[in-house]
Amino acid sequence: MEEAFLHFIWNFQHFNSRDLFSDSGQRITVFHPGFKNSDAGPDFKNAKIKIDDVVWNGHVEIHINAQDWVRHKHQHDEAYNNTILHVVWNNDAAISRQDGTSIPSLELKHIVGERLILKYTKLFEPQAAILCARFMDEIKPITLHSMMDKVLAQRLEDRSNSIFREIAFTENDWEEITWRMLCRNFGFKTNAYPFYELAKSTPLKMLKRESGQLATLEAILFGQAGFLEEEGQDEYHLRLKSEYEFKKRKYGLERALDKHQWKFLRLRPANFPTLRLAQLAALIHRQPNLFSLFIDSESFLDLKNELSIEQSPYWIKHYLFGKPSKTHSKKLGKSAIENLLINTAAPLLFAYGIHQDREELKDRALHWLASIRSEQNAITGKWIDIGLKVNTAFDSQALIGLFNSYCLKKRCLSCAVGVEVLNKP
Structure with missing residues (x-):
């Protein structure tokens, strides 16, 4: 089990949400799961959640084990004082904020469907360089192309930032x-x-x-x-x-x-x-x-x-x-x-x-x-081998970036393609 998978489950609410209860028996209704936070601090910000009869607006922190909250010392960090719900796979500890007030926890392991867990296991099971290769026929072309656009833009922005750092040493x-x-x-x-x-x-x-x-x-x-x-x-x-x-x-x-x-x-x-x-x-x-x-x-x-x-x-x-x-x-x-x-x-x-x-x-x-014609190298060859057409340098640069930044690091749950694989019924 990886924390990134729990983020995915929470973000898309892939669990039985009809009868949700906290560790202390409070009824939970999720109006909005919040927005994924890529910076320091809680994992999801500005969530809207009803706990018993009170509607809370605040942050959600996610861990595999509840005791990770203590291990990461969040109870001493004011950035986590506005946390309204602790979402965990295994609820093995009670946790609190900096002022000592308790935070309700939602345990996922009994409310997530077995089908989703099996699909997640299947996605990450092979030793292939591109884990989603076996699902590629199921992916909408627009999903892959939009991800390629995103990755290429990020690749060019990263290169631009490298240029900006170096140009400082050349007096602009x-x-x-x-x-x-x-x-x-x-x-x-x-x-x-x-x-x-x-x-x-x-x-x-x-x-x-x-x-x-x-x-x-x-x-x-x-x-x-x-x-x-x-x-x-x-x-x-x-x-x-x-x-x-x-x-x-x-x-x-x-x-x-x-x-x-x-x-x-x-x-x-x-x-x-x-x-x-x-x-x-x-x-x-x-x-x-x-x-x-x-x-x-x-x-x-x-x-x-x-x-x-x-x-x-x-x-x-x-x-x-x-x-x-x-x-x-x-x-x-x-x-x-x-x-x-x-x-x-x-x-x-x-x-x-x-x-x-x-x-x-x-x-x-x-x-x-x-x-420009696409580059011919080991990485573009991997995409061609699974049936993708790599015609131009736009394609090859995007797919090289996708492979290096996502496939190689197994960041499938941060990739639109991996997300679509898991979201399919």
């Missing part, structure tokens, strides 16, 4: 925060950390001054990343080493990374950090005003085209310094561009919309997500 410089977000996502999952550290040690303002020369941008980025510390591998490597030493002295740069911090193992050559650094340099060379690029782009297709950058000729025939390879793709791939749009452009646009109180920016971010 939206260009710099864009640069940091872009770098972190250029590393994708495997090299996100070193790319982020690179961004913090290499200010965009400085790079913008050098944006006219692609080789100089490469020298600074590869130097700061630690790839120019070893002996010269070829003529181009030596040229970048020389250029980096000059710019390092000019700008007082301090290298934040060593070559060994970058991960190559199990990566396809197209995802090697060396190639990503070359593409990042090419992007700054082509479009140094990153924040404006994302915020001012009205056309989703135009933005995709701007991100479809071509790296320098050296990196069309190399994946590593000094090791020629067959000629490979000149441009950042379609999947990589879509990843940057999903994880950089859309969250940034949404956050700036909140910051500026501009709903049209938030709507544009959602429109972009609805225009």
Whole structure:
């Protein structure tokens, strides 16, 4: 038995309410169960309950065992002084408020139907990653879609809050925060950390001054990343080493990374950090005003085209310094561009919309997500396996959020889908 299940039972009044009596024999009539409280204090606030002949307005606290009230020391907490009813599964103790007055208790275990308990047990019984998978055919599409909308909005708001926390360290410089977000996502999952550290040690303002020369941008980025510390591998490597030493002295740069911090193992050559650094340099060379690029782009297709950058000729025939390879793709791939749009452009646009109180920016971010193909990963695969269609990034981002925030934590009773499963007769 979990307390969350008792919250569900109380909230939806899933018990025989015709003849309710407290532990001391008082007749109970529930006019309103109250509103679920997500903050500190009693579990349900502003309930309206008749106890014998008196109608009370106040709060309801819920526990599995009545003695949990004492264990949590609520009797010493003034926040619980307006509690009018203690709802428990097992009434194993009498409880009181701070002033010593007793609080009536309602025991649920004898008045909740066996069918509901069996359904609850069945929902939480399997070891599957998505517990409601077996009930998915019974769920109304609008229930799932409304939950997805809610989770995606929360996911974007959480990302926005992360941006707001970090922007405080950049003196409210939206260009710099864009640069940091872009770098972190250029590393994708495997090299996100070193790319982020690179961004913090290499200010965009400085790079913008050098944006006219692609080789100089490469020298600074590869130097700061630690790839120019070893002996010269070829003529181009030596040229970048020389250029980096000059710019390092000019700008007082301090290298934040060593070559060994970058991960190559199990990566396809197209995802090697060396190639990503070359593409990042090419992007700054082509479009140094990153924040404006994302915020001012009205056309989703135009933005995709701007991100479809071509790296320098050296990196069309190399994946590593000094090791020629067959000629490979000149441009950042379609999947990589879509990843940057999903994880950089859309969250940034949404956050700036909140910051500026501009709903049209938030709507544009959602429109972009609805225009991009869905991500293909382990989590989206789980939803596809149980029969869901995951067509767009709007879908995949929502379902990733739903899985991480609800399914993984078994928060079914806080999810509209889980609630509908249990509410069905």
